[in-house]
Amino acid sequence: MSPLAEHEMLVLGLSNIEEDVYRHLLRNPGIEVEDIHVLLRHEAEPTRRSVQRLRELKIIQEVDGLARACEPELVVARLAEQRLEELYDGIRSLTHLRPLVDSLGREVPEPELGEDLRTVERITGLEAIRTRLDELAFFARDEVLAAEPYDALTPENIESSRPLDMRCLRRGVSCRSLIRRTALEDGPTRAYLQELTAAGARIRVLDELDELMLVYDRHTALVPLDPSNTAKGALCSQEEGIVTTVVNNFERLWAGADDFTALVEQRGESLRGPELTEIQTKVLHLMCTVGKDEIGAREAGIALRTYRRHISDLMQLLGAENRAHAALLARERSWI
Incomplete structure (x- = not known):
């Protein structure tokens, strides 16, 4: 394959020149690399740096001045492992953005006395509600409380909820949820709840649950405009009295609910989800x-x-x- 061919190792963190050097050594083991830039038609200094990095990554080895490429299976596995660690480090760094938000928020002028603080926001439309939930979940730092009166989750519900829920749990946010007992009878719903529990969520079960409540960091509460028809929209409030009332109602229900873990264990099912063979x-x-x-x-x-x-x-x-x-x-x- 010539240096002009499509480069496939960018996803593993190798530059185009590094991949060209590695592929050349796979085809031509046991050569000197001093003038390899001439063969590959690359500039000397970038090629020299690429060779040095390949040495540091243990992708090439040299004995008596002659270089050989390491086995592709080992190289790909090593680079993939390193790339995964880099991705995890990046994810971890991106979950601690609150100091930046607070810093930027201090740039916003304080509202004038008597100005409408808009502590209650009316949200209509499914897309607008999902966007607001995504924002609230992203910036949650300490705790998310959820009371969700569904009998089953659709595959679409699960796929849209999973990244929000897992994002919070990966950051160490405490997530507590109340669900109806009837939700346990739906296989996909029960499996997803098991997945959340395995990731650190706490879930309790009520025989009757009619109130939809979401509270983020005991600072922002979201409730439906019409409890009997959640499609009509929602109210999102940061007003202290409203938030406190919603939290107190949640805690009252939580105290009287059954533990999801115990109920699943009674059914003889593993909370870790399906076991691999x-x-x-x-x-x-x-x-x-x-x-x-x-x-x-x-x-x-x-x-x-x-x-x-x-x-x-x-x-x-x-x-x-x-x-x-x-x-x-x-x-x-x-x-x-």
């Missing part, structure tokens, strides 16, 4: 550590088609869009 666990590990399916299938001792079918099943089970996403989700569930 031995072969699924092995395939998941290989998928995250080897570069080629052929090698993974061989190490798992199964046919290539079977190996790929297991990967497809795992991605569906995790709700992953691709293999990198599957690796991240598997880590969140402590499967790898």
Whole structure:
């Protein structure tokens, strides 16, 4: 493959020049790298820096001045692991933005005496409500309280809720939820609640629950305009009296509710969600550590088609869009 070919290792953190050097050494092991920039038609100094970084990453090795490329399986696994750690570090840094928000907020002039503080916001339209919920979940720092009177969640509900819920739980936000007992009878809903519990959420169950309540950091409360028809919109309030009333109502209901964990254990079901079989666990590990399916299938001792079918099943089970996403989700569930 020439240096002009499409570069595929950018996703693993290698620059175009670094990939060109690595591929060249795969094709031509045991050569000197001093003048490799001439062969690759790159500038000397960027190529020299690329070679040095490949040495530091242990992607190439030199003996007696002659360089060789390390095995692709090991290189891809090492780079993928490093890239995942970088992504996690980035995610962690992006979850601590409140000091920045507070700093910017201090730039806003104080309202004039008597000015409308707009402590109650009326929100109509499903998209506007979802946008507001996304904002509130993103900036929640300490606690989210939720009372949700549904009998079952649709797949769309689950997919839209998962990133918001997991974002809070990954940051260490305390999440407490009240649900109806009838929701336990729906398989996908129960599985999602198990997923949340495994990630650190606390859930309690009531025989009767008719009130929809959401409270963020005991500072902002969201309730429906019409409890009998939530499609009409919602009220979002930061008025202390309103928020306190909603919180007190939630705590009253919470005190009389049954623990979701205990109820699930009584049913004989694992709170960790579906358990992986031995072969699924092995395939998941290989998928995250080897570069080629052929090698993974061989190490798992199964046919290539079977190996790929297991990967497809795992991605569906995790709700992953691709293999990198599957690796991240598997880590969140402590499967790898």
